[in-house]
Amino acid sequence: MSWMVWTLPTAGFFSGIALILAGMTIWQRFSPSIERKGFLPLSTTRGDRLFIGLLTSAYIHLGFVGFTEFHVLVATGISAIWMVVLMRWG
Structure with missing residues (x-):
């Protein structure tokens, strides 16, 4: 690369x-996959939840880099937890 x-x-x-x-x-x-309704206010498939999760994880990282002095791995950990929650219950 x-x-x-x-x-x-x-x-x-x-x-x-x-x-x-x-x-x-x-x-x-x-x-x-089939569409289902979780805690998100719309019916989603696995692919929809993956897209939403990747997009919000990017914003979590941008927020951490822009507004905190924490190491970026903290944002990565929060994003990983968020992705698991979103994919399972979203």
């Missing part, structure tokens, strides 16, 4: 998202 001058954390981040998308594709292939 040196041709893009990526740092190891950046490459790991995008590789992780690619693995999540590949895993969701395989999961959808073998177990098609």
Whole structure:
């Protein structure tokens, strides 16, 4: 990845998202999702909740970087917990 001058954390981040998308594709292939209503105010599928979770995780990271002095791994931990909650009960 040196041709893009990526740092190891950046490459790991995008590789992780690619693995999540590949895993969701395989999961959808073998177990098609159905719309359901959780605590979100709309009916969603697994893919919808994944998209919402990735988007809100990006905002969590931006908030931590912009407004706190905490290490970015704190935001990553909060985002991971948020993704689990959202995918399970959202």
